[in-house]
Each structure stands twice: as C-alpha cells, then as structure tokens.
Amino acid sequence: DAGVTQSPTHLIKTRGQQVTLRCSPISGHKSVSWYQQVLGQGPQFIFQYYEKEERGRGNFPDRFSARQFPNYSSELNVNALLLGDSALYLCASSWLAGTGELFFGEGSRLTVL
Amino acid sequence: EDKVVQSPLSLVVHEGDTVTLNCSYEVTNFRSLLWYKQEKKAPTFLFMLTSSGIEKKSGRLSSILDKKELFSILNITATQTGDSAVYLCAVDGNAGNMLTFGGGTRLMVKP
Numbered sequence: 682d683a684g685v686t687q688s689p690t691h692l693i694k695t696r697g698q699q700v701t702l703r704c705s706p707i708s709g710h711k712s713v714s715w716y717q718q719v720l721g722q723g724p725q726f727i728f729q730y731y732e733k734e735e736r737g738r739g740n741f742p743d744r745f746s747a748r749q750f751p752n753y754s755s756e757l758n759v760n761a762l763l764l765g766d767s768a769l770y771l772c773a774s775s776w777l778a779g780t781g782e783l784f785f786g787e788g789s790r791l792t793v794l
Numbered sequence: 795e796d797k798v799v800q801s802p803l804s805l806v807v808h809e810g811d812t813v814t815l816n817c818s819y820e821v822t823n824f825r826s827l828l829w830y831k832q833e834k835k836a837p838t839f840l841f842m843l844t845s846s847g848i849e850k851k852s853g854r855l856s857s858i859l860d861k862k863e864l865f866s867i868l869n870i871t872a873t874q875t876g877d878s879a880v881y882l883c884a885v886d887g888n889a890g891n892m893l894t895f896g897g898g899t900r901l902m903v904k905p
Contacts, residue, residue: 723896729891
C-alpha cells in the first residue's frame with residue numbers, strides 16, 4: 682500500500698507569491714493534518730481535517746488555508762509568502778481524527794526568496 | 795498553551811552505547827505522548843504512551859511515561875549507526891491528534 686504522498690517535493694517561490702501544496706492520505710484514512718517544520722525545530726501544527734471539515738487550526742495567520750476533498754486528499758494554500766514561510770511542510774494522515782498514530786509523508790520543501 | 799521540551803538538544807555516542815532521551819511536557823488535557831524518529835524528512839512512529847509506568851518496548855528501543863512528573867524517556871540500548879536521527883517527542887493534549895512537538899534530540903552514533 683502506498684503511504685502518504687505529497688507534491689511537489691521541492692519548490693522555490695519569491696516573496697508575495699502564493700503556493701499550493703498537495704497531499705494524498707493512506708487509503709482508508711479519513712483525517713489529514715498539516716504541519717510546518719522550520720529547519721532545526723520540531724513540526725508545528727497548522728490544520729486538521731476530517732471528513733472534509735476543519736477540526737482544528739494552529740496558531741497561523743489567515744494567509745494559511747486548507748481544504749479536504751471528497752476522496753480525502755488535501756491542499757494547503759499559503760498566500761502572500763514571507764521569507765519566514767520557508768520550511769518543510771508535512772502532511773500526516775490517520776484513520777480517525779481523534780486518536781492513534783499519525784503517518785507522515787516525505788514533505789514539501791518550500792524556499793521563499 | 796501546550797509545551798514540550800526535549801533534552802539534550804544533541805548527543806554523539808559510539809556504537810554499542812546506551813542512550814536516554816528526555817521529554818517533559820505541559821498540557822491542559824493530556825491524551826497521549828508519542829515518540830517519532832526523523833531520519834531525513836518523514837517522521838516515523840515509534841511509540842504512543844497513555845498510561846504511567848507501563849514500559850513500551852520494541853527491539854532495542856523502550857519508552858516509559860510518568861504522568862505525575864510530566865515526563866517521558868526514550869532508551870536505546872546497543873546503539874547502531876542506523877539509529878542516527880532526530881528523535882521527536884509530541885503530546886496530544888487537545889481535541890485529538892493535533893500534536894505539539896518538542897524541538898527534537900539529534901543523535902549521532904559513530905562506528
């Protein structure tokens with residue numbers, strides 16, 4: 682079975698641009714979460730979606746948004762990019778939203794110049 | 795605000811050594827504590843702990859939780875070069891699976 686897949690793996694943007702990151706969860710998993718990991722730090726929670734509804738949001742500005750599709754895949758959008766948005770963006774899936782381990786994808790490495 | 799602190803930040807050991815990684819936490823509504831290993835990009839799951847005093851074990855790795863003192867330790871015995879990685883501790887202290895991670899401990903095992 683395929684694990685959590687994310688695209689693109691690497692991308693470079695300039696300040697002020699917009700970016701969309703994509704995630705496909707493990708087959709059968711209905712919950713998708715997004716995390717931001719700045720170099721040298723632990724991942725920081727951004728969003729959690731379950732059954733296409735937002736279940737939780739971390740301490741991130743409104744420039745960050747996400748959605749989940751009927752096939753449980755998800756997109757993370759970041760508008761008006763800042764240099765500080767440069768990070769590894771990790772997607773994680775789980776069968777339910779409330780408990781159990783999270784399975785992480787390889788991440789999308791975003792560099793903002 | 796939930797908080798997780800890991801120590802040490804990094805350590806270097808030789809193959810065969812035993813290491814202990816520490817994780818302390820503050821959460822408003824504790825559900826579970828999880829350990830992950832991150833070698834390159836994707837963190838991989840090691841343990842989930844929910845009850846105090848019950849050791850979880852997988853091969854040379856083991857972990858235990860103390861809910862009274864609010865900490866957990868991860869032990870690795872007979873370390874190998876393949877154990878070199880960043881070890882992340884996270885707590886689930888809210889509505890479920892919205893994890894708060896610590897900064898990680900970077901372990902380097904030399905041959």
